[in-house]
Amino acid sequence: MINAVGREIPQEVLSETGKKVFQGTYKYDRYEYKKTAVKSRARIGGNVSKIEGSIEEILKKCGVHDGMTISFHHHFREGDLVVMQVMNTIHKMGYKDIKICASSLDGAQDELVDMIEDGTVTRIETSGVRGQIGEAITDGKLKGIAILHSHGGRVRAIETGETKIDIAFIGAPSCDEYGNCRGVGGNSNCGVLSYAAIDAEYAEYVVALTDCIVPFPNFPADISMTQVDYVVKVDAVGDAEKIATGAAKPVTDMRKLMMAQSCADFIACTPYFKDGFSFQTGIGGAAIATAHYLADKMREYNIHMGFGAGGMSKPMCDLLEEGLVNCLLDTQNFDLPSIDSLISNPKHFSITTKEYADPFCKGAVVNKLDFVILGTLEADINFNCNVVVSSEGKLMGAQGGHPDTAAGAKCTIVITPLLQGRIPAVRNQVTTVTTPGETVDVIVTDYGIAINPKRTDLLEAVKDSHISLKTIEELRDIAYGMAGEPEPLEYEDRVVAVIESRDGTIMDVVRKRKDKTPN
Amino acid sequence: MINAVGREIPQEVLSETGKKVFQGTYKYDRYEYKKTAVKSRARIGGNVSKIEGSIEEILKKCGVHDGMTISFHHHFREGDLVVMQVMNTIHKMGYKDIKICASSLDGAQDELVDMIEDGTVTRIETSGVRGQIGEAITDGKLKGIAILHSHGGRVRAIETGETKIDIAFIGAPSCDEYGNCRGVGGNSNCGVLSYAAIDAEYAEYVVALTDCIVPFPNFPADISMTQVDYVVKVDAVGDAEKIATGAAKPVTDMRKLMMAQSCADFIACTPYFKDGFSFQTGIGGAAIATAHYLADKMREYNIHMGFGAGGMSKPMCDLLEEGLVNCLLDTQNFDLPSIDSLISNPKHFSITTKEYADPFCKGAVVNKLDFVILGTLEADINFNCNVVVSSEGKLMGAQGGHPDTAAGAKCTIVITPLLQGRIPAVRNQVTTVTTPGETVDVIVTDYGIAINPKRTDLLEAVKDSHISLKTIEELRDIAYGMAGEPEPLEYEDRVVAVIESRDGTIMDVVRKRKDKTPN
Incomplete structure (x- = not known):
């Protein structure tokens, strides 16, 4: 089916993803819909700390299972240490068919390629796939079709329930024992935590990972205690040297x-x-x-x-x-x-x-x-x-x-x-x-x-x-x-990724590169 | 049925409200539930102002109807001018059987008594009923049973969907044309706008009333543009003389x-x-x-x-x-x-x-x-x-x-x-x-x-x-x-109000005072 930018979107992809073709940027303006209903748990009284011992314990408490969706933010950029700590634990525990819903992925997650190859990770939703992950997806190694969304489109997907997150892992430069997270105040400051806010709002379980526990209340909080189930103290959430180095070189070209x-x-x-x-x-x-x-x-x-x-x-x-x-x-x-x-x-x-x-x-x-x-x-x-x-x-x-x-x-x-x-x-x-x-x-x-x-x-x-x-x-x-x-x-026929429009329709597809080595 | 504080809660009240009796403060600790799904509307592109002409126009745009629930906050306290402006408009338009879900009501809304008597307002949920409204409810003038909740209990009622708000009216001391509201920055400053946050999150329509339009972005916003459908400019949202006068008299007693x-x-x-x-x-x-x-x-x-x-x-x-x-x-x-x-x-x-x-x-x-x-x-x-x-x-x-x-x-x-x-x-x-x-x-x-x-x-x-x-x-x-x-x-038999526990169960009932004048 041809969409509004003239791209042919194969029927199989529409069927598999349940999506429609892109019909124009403003098609959904004033669209009325229902936000998804989120499971939550009450905490009444009992000044109990939410700090738990290890990522493995937390995964068990949050009902880790094959096929679940877990989410991450990318504010630590090339210095991120959260995704791999969590994914290595899941890998070690032997769970399979995990969907990763990340605000973006880059070279800091290159090791995910092994997990893509062995079926630990079979589905990915992300804004970007820099580094070896991009290579692996292009080469058809991911079992499912990768969904590439815009920052706004990701929020939409989560709030409409199209993407249901089982556990959100939020790397927090500082956090108190009750789960108030800030993007500053620790050793791996990343500034704001904007991408993680929607995960905290809609994930069934929300886990804060931090390397810096501070006294309550860690205010003003970027992510509120009202949304956080557990806090895990790890050695490091980010490599400070690589977090905030993305820019600001004087332009001479x-x-x-x-x-x-x-x-x-x-x-x-x-x-x-x-x-x-x-x-x-x-x-x-x-x-x-x-x-x-x-x-x-x-x-x-x-x-x-x-x-x-x-x-x-x-x-x-x-x-x-x-x-x-x-x-x-x-x-x-x-x-x-x-x-x-x-x-x-x-x-x-x-x-x-x-x-x-x-x-x-x-x-x-x-x-x-x-x-x-x-x-x-x-x-x-x-x-x-x-x-x-x-x-x-x-x-x-x-x-x-x-x-x-x-x-x-x-x-x-x-x-x-x-x-x-x-x-x-x-x-x-x-x-x-x-x-x-x-x-x-x-x-x-x-x-x-x-x-x-x-x-x-x-x-x-x-x-x-x-x-x-x-x-x-x-x-x-x-x-x-x-x-x-x-x-x-x-290209080969196989579609390896979908470019999702911000309204959730399909803007384009990405096909597997033609294998140049003779079969 | 006797509850955990030894109060007899009549079966009819349980049936009519759909509530259970209070079973202890910590009974619902760790209770798992689903938050309610909220209707919303997308705004894609189009830098359109949200400012509309009048409360009456807004009510029509938001689908005003008999039996609807509208909500208010009480940060303007005795100086509130929002509730009566909205309710007088609804009254003039002739709508009936309105439920008011207010964070609290006091003397500033005394005129609501007439609307309670003529059936414009038949149900009330509030933390408090000071002034003549308390008198009217005690005397059995409200058609339905008033629900008195705690501040936290109100949040729970709204997020679980037990209380469904059709239109939230948020009085904002300052607001930009896109709906970012602050409790300061205008002529009727009330400070924080904390009670209104849950209304903005869960009401089907959210309307900001302000007497002070400021340039975009009115940050840091207490209520975000992402939640506000319309903005109405009125002459005054509060009487500054009466808003912040509640306390701070030196104690001499x-x-x-x-x-x-x-x-x-x-x-x-x-x-x-x-x-x-x-x-x-x-x-x-x-x-x-x-x-x-x-x-x-x-x-x-x-x-x-x-x-x-x-x-x-x-x-x-x-x-x-x-x-x-x-x-x-x-x-x-x-x-x-x-x-x-x-x-x-x-x-x-x-x-x-x-x-x-x-x-x-x-x-x-x-x-x-x-x-x-x-x-x-x-x-x-x-x-x-x-x-x-x-x-x-x-x-x-x-x-x-x-x-x-x-x-x-x-x-x-x-x-x-x-x-x-x-x-x-x-x-x-x-x-x-x-x-x-x-x-x-x-x-x-x-x-x-x-x-x-x-x-x-x-x-x-x-x-x-x-x-x-x-x-x-x-x-x-x-x-x-x-x-x-x-x-x-x-007392007479009739229950005029329910004291709702913060977990939504019934703590106690309030009955109509015995009429002292002979029938």
């Missing part, structure tokens, strides 16, 4: 700086660049540099940002300190300065992923964005983007908040060099659609800017400017002229 | 000061009075004075309080400022200094009523209390307390957090003068049981202190002290000696 400058120039031309405007940027070099150039324009025109949202790193925090930004709504911390800012600046707020991006709540922050600056692996002439699958067909990225912010923002700007390595990034068709073109307004490249033709307001806004405007087809032609038209990839 | 001193002396004798202890006190004169005397002992012994919880007024905030208390967990603000402290002191935290007192969550603050100091209208020789019904049989008080904190605290201390006016406050039987004696450990009177015999540890702790220890029977005898044994009240 001239091509990125040039794209950033033209992105900032473009923003300044639009009617949305006015006092109180809202803004989100990723942490890629060009995106961060855009914030830098934009700040110059804000100073020049005496324009202040109402709020900045999304994952945070030092550059945005500096703007808050300077008073150019009224407040930050923080979903994730990429570096230590942003964690310090979260702790010390009263206008630096953490928000849950529901508040940030949930399409099925009554209104998330993404809907209030004026501008979002995003990266992409590929964009096509319909403005569709692909942030998950490499041009060689390998799962390697993450949806993250890409489709969420694109759907919400008044002006969604994607920055990409025209060639990624020697491969055209602007092309007739993206390898896989992850963000639909109807939500992408502008593509900024090192060879000019293309505006989505349906945005006549933006085309009008730049018409007397010095912006180097191109059509998307012109950008494609330049790319193809330099590197040639990409060859179509060869 | 010698009898109260004497009871407070002996209460503080008692606390200092117990093993729980040690560094990091936790404490809650009401805002009655003797309770507040206890905090004052206790502070002297804390200074003397260099003991610091870990946290203070509950409704806040200036004296506790002063202790926080002084550094004698590590942090405050605030559920309600009784005076302006406590609101100022909430805004300015980073260790003064607001908590939701779920966090405070919910018996069915996975662990509330009340369970972590060492001491709670409470008042009462009456106490009996089994240590049962009555905080709702006057000794003349009239509904006039509120359960509030009384049974919640009593169930949770290690040491529950009730202060009462032996005579209330000319009526014995310590007696063979309380008029109505609201807090079961098994959770009340100490009764402090102006004629001595009685310790619940089951608390052998406390009896042991005071044995070499100067505490004037009496048995509860001795206290009763002194009271009866002064004022005589109270005459039993005369």
